[in-house]
């Protein structure tokens with residue numbers, strides 16, 4: 001029995017997903033060569049300003065151009081990811097939700113998270129009536145393997161985040177591997193790689209062939225600068241993708257989204273993305289360096305992503321910085337309510353101008369006599 005069949009909600013195993021018109025007959029990117037009278041669509045488009053041809057038609061369940069473009073992008077680092085291993089979703093957030101809905105029975109099964117971590121795992125679980133087991137990261141922000149071992153058989157889905165949000169650090173590949181070994185046969189192990197473009201060599205996507213219960217989450221929202229598009233990808237073995245495909249909406253990716261996303265994954269788009277990653281890394285390191293020099297800053301967390309987390313010397317300083325910036329229209333994120341992140345704030349790496357404005361505002365507010373430090 002495959003791992004997906006073993007761990008999925010029982011009713012899904014034999015369930016036949018809704019046979020939408022486009023699932024029964026996909027266009028494979030070619031709408032012209034057939035006469036489509038099977039989905040109650042209009043025969044022509046209205047006169048809207050959209051980028052897409054055929055907006056009067058339902059999109060394919062998983063648009064071929066998009067899936068192939070993402071496969072080619074993955075292929076840069078791994079040669080064993082095929083179209084069958086990819087599910088395009090409305091952002092990685094939908095991937096999280098699908099995993100919980102596919103593998104967890106409400107009021108019975110649990111997910112496991114390692115806080116401080118991305119908030120949506122617990123929110124999606126709660127939303128679905130699923131409890132969350134917490135195995136906090138160690139004080140070095142690495143996985144607590146002994147703590148994880150104690151929870152084997154207690155959770156159906158384990159969420160790891162690497163690089164982590166809001167901490168910014170990569171998990172060690174060795175620890176991820178150890179976690180996969182611990183939960184083999186008892187849970188899906190999800191590695192959320194929303195920020196992996198900032199250290200692509202650390203991806204575990206190439207491990208799919210060795211671990212049937214591994215799932216990798218990706219998104220176009222961060223390094224690809226397309227958060228408004230709502231497009232993410234779930235990478236997994238084919239039986240897992242098949243199971244998730246029974247739960248996802250029948251037409252999850254709109255035609256304009258598929259078109260823009262495919263463009264972002266073509267050569268020119270990838271070049272832009274790589275440049276953005278380089279520039280962001282430079283600005284991030286400059287900001288981290290600057291923060292580390294500030295007297296009121298107690299700790300700057302090492303970041304492999306497009307943000308910097310730092311700890312202020314006190315609750316009062318944290319609130320002062322956060323509120324002063326907010327009053328002047330600069331919004332950063334308060335992470336101080338997260339486990340072990342007392343007095344911590346997180347700054348996303350914006351443009352050079354935005355970041356120098358931020359530094360200026362902080363200096364003006366905190367040390368009016370030291371403006372030359374900017």
Ligand SMILES: *Cc1c(COP(=O)(O)O)cnc(C)c1O
Nearest residue numbers: 091092093118165194219221232
């Ligand atoms: C931003 C983020 C997501 C969600 O990405 P979308 O594709 O925009 O839904 C998922 N996981 C982590 C860790 C994130 O930071």
